[in-house]
Amino acid sequence: xxxxxxxxxxxxxxxxxxxxxxxxxxxxxxxxxxxxxxxxxxxxxxxxxxxxxxxxxxxxxxxxxxxxxxxxxxxxxxxxxxxxx
Numbered sequence: 001x002x003x004x005x006x007x008x009x010x011x012x013x014x015x016x017x018x019x020x021x022x023x024x025x026x027x028x029x030x031x032x033x034x035x036x037x038x039x040x041x042x043x044x045x046x047x048x049x050x051x052x053x054x055x056x057x058x059x060x061x062x063x064x065x066x067x068x069x070x071x072x073x074x075x076x077x078x079x080x081x082x083x084x085x
Contacts, residue, residue, distance in 0.1 A: 009055050010077055013048055018039050027039075030073065032072055032074065060079055
């Protein structure tokens with residue numbers, strides 16, 4: 001799957017998680033947005049990852065041989081893209 005397709009799926013799921021919480025228009029993160037600035041708390045981030053596993057049908061955190069903590073939204077997208085099964 002192309003990186004842009006992975007990014008679009010992640011953005012769609014992000015909006016579905018954050019929109020009900022924010023009750024307003026959702027600011028779309030760019031690749032430089034720090035994950036802690038996205039408005040997701042630990043529960044929201046867990047929900048996002050569960051939805052991504054359903055949507056993409058893989059969990060890159062279980063496929064990766066190394067531990068990784070993405071710092072930016074772009075890091076997060078790249079991690080999903082680079083660890084496709």
